[in-house]
Amino acid sequence: MAGAITLDKLxxxxxxxxxxxxxxxxxxxxxxxxxxxxxxxxxLKHYLRSSTITAYKPK
Incomplete structure (x- = not known):
């Protein structure tokens, strides 16, 4: 897919x-x-994924 990014890169x-x-x-x-x-x-279900991202950024 064009524009896709790997989980490691993200x-x-x-x-x-x-x-x-x-x-x-x-x-x-x-x-x-x-x-x-x-x-x-x-x-396309083999190629597309939905993701939920949780992350914290200290002040």
Whole structure:
């Protein structure tokens, strides 16, 4: 996917920005969301993920 970033790179960016206790929870997207992309013959659920990111930045 264009514009995608690996979890390691994302975590590194957050660390460099001063965040700690970084937790990235990935989830498979719903069929409804995957179908919005309109690409036939490709199961996008193997490629798309939804993520919830929790991190703390000390003052």
């Amino acid at each position: 975590e590194n960016i957050l660390q460099q920005a001063g965040f700690t206790e970084i937790d990235i929870e990935r989830q498979v997207v719903s069929d409804q969301y995957a179908n919005k992309w309109g690409i036939d013959d490709v199961d």
